[in-house]
Amino acid sequence: MERFYTFLGSSLKKDLDLLRFLYLQKRFVPIEEISATLALDRRSIQKSFIALTKQLEQNAEEKHPILLAKHGAGYKFNGNKTDYKHLLRQLLAKNPFFQLLETLLLHNEINVVQFANDYFFSESTVRKRVYELENLLAPLGFTLKKSKGNVQLNGDEARIRYFMVAFFWRTFSGVDWPFNHLSQSKCEEIARAFYRNNHIPFNTIELKQTTYILAVICLRFRQGQTIAEEKLQLQPPLKGLDLTLFQQSTNPETPIFTQLSQELMTHFFLNEKECQFCFLWLMSNLERTFPEEQLNCYFPSKKTSDQQLTTIQKALASMTSPAEKMVISQPRKQVILNTILNGILSVELFGETVHTLAGYNTAQFLTEHFPNLQLHSEQLLAYLKVYHEDLEKRKGLALYVATAWTLILPPARFQQVIRIKLETDLPFALSLAIKELIQTPFQGFYNLDLRDHFEDDDYDLCISTSPLTATSAEIPVILINAQITLPDLLAIHQAIEGVLRK
Known part of the structure; x- marks a missing residue:
């Protein structure tokens, strides 16, 4: 949906961008930070905030303030996801060009003259917006057919x-x-x-x-x-x-x-x-359950010659080989095999689809949390000659294979190693407990090499319970409490993000 914000008009786009940004932050955000992130000047931000506030004032059923402003602190979205979705729908419903897109989808065509009259636009303005919409639909494989003032949506029906x-x-x-x-x-x-x-x-x-x-x-x-x-x-x-x-x-x-x-x-x-x-x-969306003997056939416990394996068996063997020491549970095997079969059926019906039916960008999620995993999946399918002559379908299936692969390998496997030195003034047993308390929250997101000693002091970040470390080290140091409080974890997270940016 976000890709169509520009089509809806610059004013509404600014309102929607601000609303989404504040909703995701969950805190008071200074106007300077909003300006730097959204590339908006101060006046535009204030104008959009006022527009959002006025829309909320029309909702008599609201029991608590959803948008807050505090002098010196900035703006904050104070509601939940239901509040966010409700306000978003209200903003879209009032926009005539959202109505144009919605009408095109629900009725498969619009009449330019009728639409211009209904919403008091000139025909040239509507035709210009139709042209913009056509450019947005082109990457999806759709076109707009224009005939005698009518505009129809064309493309692969599925x-x-x-x-x-x-x-x-x-x-x-x-x-x-x-x-x-x-x-x-x-x-x-x-x-x-x-x-x-x-x-x-x-x-x-x-x-x-x-x-x-x-x-x-x-x-x-x-x-x-x-x-x-x-x-x-x-x-x-x-x-x-x-x-x-x-x-x-x-x-x-x-x-x-x-x-x-x-x-x-x-x-x-x-x-x-x-x-x-x-x-x-x-x-193509169902979670199937496979009999145990069928599941064991696709996840054999013993090494089998490649000549005896099917295409899916070869793919699964390659996916599980780096994790041979890890025991994959039967329920997880069910999901892995089911995801691949769903992927094959989905690409047969729809071709390559980056977004789920819920509108979430799967490719973006994999890129952020499992870098290069989709590329590995594409290379695996190319090696197995799956959809050898249909690159679009192969890329589409690779997305499902990568999704299944996430159940075998942790996100950190494809990420940059961050070397962290841990220094404490505590007994060895407590130091090990602190190490565990730090590693556990981050192991699903970062590839951390956390230990108490590095040769030649070759590390990216130091975590210490003693201020003595901070006085002598040239590498960034995070001072923490032995109890590992939530502020400690947040500080470590910010430091890790700083290392990755460098």
């Missing part, structure tokens, strides 16, 4: 549907129902029956996301935007045992498909092709 679910979920988070001409209760009833009849565990979020999927499929079908037959002819680069495993969950000749298709045909009059697409889409 990808359009995926984008719509992600867009509306990111905007409304399941709290509101944007599909006015479809019954929310009926969609929920079908979704709930799909999970319960097939003994599939689900939570409220999964149920709501499924209703969004059903709504988008029904909406597009009613508009005459149908799925191409070849999209359902899945041709994954799998053979033998791998193909059998994949087809376990994609075979339409199963009770789970029969029950779903009957519900969709009865209540929404979908044809069999649309029912099959809906079935495959839902299956």
Whole structure:
């Protein structure tokens, strides 16, 4: 959603950027810091803050102040995620160009003249914004077809549907129902029956996301935007045992498909092709459970010759080889194998998708916490010749492989080593306890080499319980309490970030 902020107008973009920044900070932020981070001058920041405050004043139900201003301290967002989402939706709902984008998605077309008249814009202004929107949609593989004053959304139908679910979920988070001409209760009833009849565990979020999927499929079908037959002819680069495993969950000749298709045909009059697409889409998000013998086949306990391994077995063997000493639990093996199969099905349906259905950027998350892991995954798939002639699908699958890989290797494995010297004036046993208390909170985020001695004093940071260290060391020193308080951990975190920036 954030990629469309510029399209909504510079004034609203500033308001949304400020709101998001304050929401993420959870503290009073000086105007100078806001200005440096968002590249806004003081007057623009104050103007945006006033606009956000005025919007909140219109909410009579608000019981506590959500935005605070303190002289000398700056601004603070004092609410929770619900408050943030509620205010965000209100700001978007008032924006005419958000209405343009929403109308284009819900109705697949807009009339430029009618829109200009409804919102008191000139036709040239609307056409200019349509051109800007087309440039934003181009990286997603979509185009805008213009004919006699009408603008239509064109592109791969499956990808359009995926984008719509992600867009509306990111905007409304399941709290509101944007599909006015479809019954929310009926969609929920079908979704709930799909999970319960097939003994599939689900939570409220999964149920709501499924209703969004059903709504988008029904909406597009009613508009005459149908799925191409070849999209359902899945041709994954799998053979033998791998193909059998994949087809376990994609075979339409199963009770789970029969029950779903009957519900969709009865209540929404979908044809069999649309029912099959809906079935495959839902299956690409499910957590399957594999029999123990099947799981042991893909995670063998003994070394097996490469000639005897399938493609997926080779990938898993390569992924687990650096962690041979680590015992991978059966539940974790289930998730790893399931993630890879979901990835294959997803790229077959939608191609490369960087964002999840919830609108979160998976690639960005991996880049920040598991640097180069996606590149390793791409290289592994290239070596195994998976999607050898389809680079887009290979990159899309690499994202899922990297996600599965995170369950095997800690984030620190692909990160820069930060050498930290620990000096204390405490007994050795207590020093070991302090070391553990420092390592544990950071081990999932940083690759720390924490010890009490380095040859030639070759280290990046020193942590000490004695002020004596600070008087003689040239390397940065963090003085801590022996009890390791929360302020100590925060100070260590800031020091680590400083090392990484250098």
